[in-house]
Every structure is written in structure tokens, then in C-alpha cells.
Amino acid sequence: MVKLKRFRRTFEGIPVSDERFLELQGEIHRLKKELHSKDEQQKLLLVKVHRAQETAKKNLRTGVEQGLHTLRDRNAVMGFLLQQNHAEERIHELELRLRECHKDTQRYLEFSRKSKAEAESLKKKLDASVRASRRERAPAPLDVSRRHEKMVNKLKAQILRLKEENKELRIRAPDGHVPDDSRDPTSARLEVVSVVVPNAPHNKVRKAPRHRQQEIEKNRVTQSLVSGGFGRANEQQSTSSATGRLLQEASEVQVERDSQELLQVTAQLMKTSEDLDRLKKKYERTSEELHQLKINHSKCLKKLQDTYSELTQERKVRQELEVEKKNISGELAAAQHLKSNLQQLRQQNLQLENENAELLNAALNVPRTNFAEIKGLREQLVEELKQRNLAVSNAAKLTTQLEECKRDLARLAVVEANWQYLKTELEAANKSVTTGNLKVAELETAKKLLQKQRLRLSKVSNLREWLSKNISNHLADRPFSSVEAARPE
Incomplete structure (x- = not known):
């Protein structure tokens, strides 16, 4: 035997027909479309207002910054030119130092060659003297x-x-x-x-x-x-x-x-x-x-290595300066390009200022009827916003109510199935009582079951009455709190 579940005190829905359900869905869809259209209109109005504010701010800003752009451009161009001149002077100094280092290296190489030649000549003389002494030796x-x-x-x-x-x-x-x-x-x-x-x-x-x-x-x-x-x-x-x-x-x-x-x-x-x-x-x-010459040769080699290291460092610095020069030249070209663009933008700014002045004059010269229309549009916008909020709240309520109706319909089907089962058992018990085939114990159990079934049937009837009342209240748009208090257990 299936037991009936205890219903909660909260409102969960009402049994609604399919036609009513479709009507509710169509109404919800229509309300959503209206909300979407009103949202788009509101967005367009907000965009127009924002654009008007931005143009006003831009005109004010350009009017203030117009006198400063010329000075900034001059300072930037002069800074680029001074930096380029400084880089060229630095490159010229480094080239002079490189030439001097090259001359020093050539001088050191010539001195090392002479020292090597003198060492070789002394070595030859020493060998000749040794050979002569060996010949003359007694x-x-x-x-x-x-x-x-x-x-x-x-x-x-x-x-x-x-x-x-x-x-x-x-x-x-x-x-x-x-x-x-x-x-x-x-x-x-x-x-x-x-x-x-x-x-x-x-x-x-x-x-x-x-x-x-x-x-x-x-x-x-x-x-x-x-x-x-x-x-x-x-x-x-x-x-x-x-x-x-x-x-x-x-x-x-x-x-x-x-x-x-x-x-x-x-x-x-x-x-x-x-x-x-x-x-x-x-x-x-x-x-x-020869030992002294070797020491001098080692010193010359060490000095030559130092000069080579200095030359490599100078070359690195020169390469860095060349790269910096290229970057500066590129920045200078970009600055010139920006200068030309700036002149074009100034011309465009002047045109926009003239247009803005014309628009302001036209706006100031507009009759009061236009202001009344704008005021009416604003009021209409406020009303539409209110309606939109109400429609959103109603749509949310309707969606929750539809979900609760679906759940209540499912539970009502379960209750009806239990009621049919109890009804069949009651009919069977009545038949057995009329025929007299039941024993005393069975009669007692049947009586108890009948009592329970009567109680359950009374509960089911009360539940049906309560659901019908709720449906009628819902259709009449009654508040939710007044119905929830009269719900049976």
C-alpha cells in the first residue's frame, strides 16, 4: 500500500490545463520581447547621452590643450635634434679614439718586429761566436x-x-x-x-x-x-x-x-x-x-692585448651608438610623421569646433517645444523602466508558479493513484462483508482499514478542495500570504 506523503505548508502550484499553460507561456514570451525592445531603446538613449557628453568634454579639452600642443611639439623636436647632435659628436670622438688606438697598435707591432729582429741577430752573433770559440779552442x-x-x-x-x-x-x-x-x-x-x-x-x-x-x-x-x-x-x-x-x-x-x-x-x-x-x-x-728583450716583448704583448680589449670595447660602444643613432633617426622620422598627423588633427579639430559651435547655436536657438518633447521622452523612459521592472518581477513569479504547478500535478497524480487503490480495497472489503465469507479477525482488520481509508479519503477530499481554492485565488491574482495560511496538512 502506497502511503501519502505529508505536504509542505509552502505554496507549490495548482493544477492548470494545457491551454492555460500555453497562454501563460505566450504572455511570458511577449513580455520578454517588450523588455528586450525597451532595453534596446534605453541603450540607444544612453549612448546618445554619452556621446553628447563626450563631445562636450572633448571640445573643452581641445580648447584648453590647443595652446599647449605647439610648445610641446617644439620642445620634443628640439630634444630629438639635440640628442641626435650629441650622438653624432660622441660617434666622432669614438672614431678619433679608435684611430689613435689603431696607430698605437701599429707602433707596438713595429716595435715588437724590431725587437724580434734584434733578438734574432744577437742570437746569430752568439752562435757564430760560440762556433768560433770552439774552432780556436786548444x-x-x-x-x-x-x-x-x-x-x-x-x-x-x-x-x-x-x-x-x-x-x-x-x-x-x-x-x-x-x-x-x-x-x-x-x-x-x-x-x-x-x-x-x-x-x-x-x-x-x-x-x-x-x-x-x-x-x-x-x-x-x-x-x-x-x-x-x-x-x-x-x-x-x-x-x-x-x-x-x-x-x-x-x-x-x-x-x-x-x-x-x-x-x-x-x-x-x-x-x-x-x-x-x-x-x-x-x-x-x-x-x-735577450732576457730583457723577452721581458719587453711580454710587456708589449700584454699592452697589445690591453689595446685589443679596449678596441673591442670601443667597437661595442660604437655599435651600440650606431644602433642608438638608428633608433633616434627612426624616432625622428616618427616624430615628423606625428607632426604631419598633428597638423591634420588640428585642422580636423578646428572643423569639429566650428561644427560644435554651430550645433550649440542650433541647440540654443531650438524652441521650447523641443525641450518639452525631451522632457516627455525622459518621463516615458522612466515609466518604461518601471513597467520593465514590474514585468520582470511578474515573469519571475509566473515561472516559479509554473514550476510549482508542475510539481503539484505530479504529486496529485500520485494521490489519485493511492485513492484508486484504496477505493478498490474498499469495494473488495464491502463485497466480502456482504457475502459473509470473512472471519472475526478479518472483520476487525477490515473495520480498521475502512476507518483508515475513510480518514484518508476525507484528507484527499480536503486536499482537492484546497487545491481548487488555490487555483481560483491564483487566477484572481490574490496575494500569496493569504492562501498559505489556510493550507491543510
């Missing part, structure tokens, strides 16, 4: 000592060989005659060696050709002695004494020559040492000059 003490050792070894070998020959001669000599050993070649050679050896490490030893001739003669004598035999002791003694004298003379001559050569070698060594000291000092002096 043999080192190590070389002299090696030569001396070789010569001493040769002399020792010759002495040993001569000693052996002397022993053989003693063995072969008859009658015990022994040659004089005081002036034998070995003793003479030993004397020569004793004279030469102390100064040998520091001298240059050479063999004389005369010494070789003496050796050759000595060998011939020994061969003759061997070939002639050892029978003649007197001849042998005479030959030995002659050879001894010859060897002594040769040794004396050799010592004198060696001493002279030693003096020459020492003088040459002193000269070469002096030359070496002089070249060493010259080398040190040139190395100092």
Missing part, C-alpha cells in the same frame, strides 16, 4: 795527457829494446871489453824522458825529424857493429862514444825545441783562455739583453 788537458802517455809508452818500449840490444852486445863482446855505459843511448833517452815528463801533462809533445835521423844513424851503427864482429874493441868504444855524443847533442837540441814549443803552447793557451773569458762575458751580456 786541446783539453785530458787530450794532452793521453798524447803524453802514448809517447812515454813508445819511449819506454824503445828503451827496453835498446837495453836488450846492449845486453846482447856485452855477451858477444870478446876479451871482456864492455862498451861505455855512461853515454849509452838508454841513458840519453832516460835523460830526455826526465826532462820532458815533469811538464808533459801541460805541454804539447812532438817528435822532431832530427831525432829520427839520430835513431836511424844509431841503428846503422849497431848493424855495422854486429856485421863487423866483436874483434875490434877500440872501434866499438869509439863508435859508442860517438853515438853518445850525438845523442847528448840531440837531446839538448830537443830540450830547447820542446821548451820553445812549450812557451808557445802556454802563450796560446793563455790567449785562448782570455778569448774564452771575453766570449763568456759577451755571452752573459747578450743573454741578459
